Amino acid sequence: METPTDFEVVDDAPSARAAETEAMVRAAWLYFVGEMNQSEIADRLGLSRVKVNRLIAAARSEGVVDVRIVHPSIELIELENRMCHAYKLDSCRVVPAAGEGGESEIDKRFVAIAAAETLARGVAQKPDGVFALSWGTTMAAVAHAYRGARAPRARFVSVMGSLTRKAASNPYEVVHRIAERTGGEGYFIPAPYLADTMADREVLMAQRTVRTSLDLARSADLAMSGVTEATPSSFLVAQKLVTIDELEDCRANGAVGSFAGLFFDRDGRFVDCDVNRRRVGVSGETFRGLNTVGIAAGRSKIESVLAALRGGVFRHLVTDETVARGLLAEAG
Missing domain, CATH: 3.40.50.1360 (Rossmann fold)
Known part of the structure; x- marks a missing residue:
């Protein structure tokens, strides 16, 4: 499975972008596959509910989610x-x-x-x-x-x-x-x-x-x-x-x-x-x-x-x- 390459990469902070992508994929798994709500995901990942909402929205907009997860970590x-x-x-x-x-x-x-x-x-x-x-x-x-x-x-x-x-x-x-x-x-x-x-x-x-x-x-x-x-x-x-x-x-x-x-x-x-x-x-x-x-x-x-x-x-x-x-x- 090919990994999408259309993410905007910040040259001076590649590790931060990788961590953001990892959090996005993990949140998507828990939401779409695990059928957890955003509050449960926030508690599980130690993030705010607003952050989880943004990650799930990003997963949708960046093509990571298409019924199933297509962007593995x-x-x-x-x-x-x-x-x-x-x-x-x-x-x-x-x-x-x-x-x-x-x-x-x-x-x-x-x-x-x-x-x-x-x-x-x-x-x-x-x-x-x-x-x-x-x-x-x-x-x-x-x-x-x-x-x-x-x-x-x-x-x-x-x-x-x-x-x-x-x-x-x-x-x-x-x-x-x-x-x-x-x-x-x-x-x-x-x-x-x-x-x-x-x-x-x-x-x-x-x-x-x-x-x-x-x-x-x-x-x-x-x-x-x-x-x-x-x-x-x-x-x-x-x-x-x-x-x-x-x-x-x-x-x-x-x-x-x-x-x-x-x-x-x-x-x-x-x-x-x-x-x-x-x-x-x-x-x-x-x-x-x-x-x-x-x-x-x-x-x-x-x-x-x-x-x-x-x-x-x-x-x-x-x-x-x-x-x-x-x-x-x-x-x-």
Whole structure:
């Protein structure tokens, strides 16, 4: 995306102009994407309401805003480039932090919107492609934010079992939502996330309907999943998909995070734990071989994202500037 060049640059104060532009773009994000009012933005950015009003007006008049933000912050572009260089990523999308350490709901919404745009671009580039998707709160937010064009030949497939222990369907399943919005086809893995035993898993994995979805996922043009931490507050534990005892077994084997329901250690290696052995879905190695996108928002995700990057779990990252800065600090 090209950066507009029609700003009047004051030769003796380039840094002041850059700061003004940064404030303008940040205010525009909070107003148009975050749906915050001007008083809330003023409090968030430490500016007067009059100043915020002027920044938003400038964003409109200078062409920065055209329904969506078309002028990304130069600072964010630099962060994205540094992330790609430091961690050998094919691409990185960094959205502005809302100012609360990257842990607010608006930060998560910003990242979900950016991830939805990434998925929509993938569908636009390959409208007859295969898109392998995980599920969970992050991916549900991506599905909610998805605004891509119709793609009736596209196929969307789950990468892991979608049935939960307490329900016949998974409220966080996203394949149906995305397929419905695009007019494409949705494919599910008609099995639980975790089999009761390893023997049960082998039976499930051998079922024809399961094999069909797994084979399709392994051929995906793009795969996408959120990155979670290996803590009691993580989605899998909070939703009782993984028990505390099961989590402790994962942690005892070195787990620091999970991706698509698979736990990995600090070097991004998928650990030999009971949950990973009983999980129904594509393997961790499959993600390394695909065009895989990782999604993460919030300071608490830095450790798990860093570990996944070390192991090359994904080639693309969508995150916020709090996480990006934390990762760059770790990279030295």
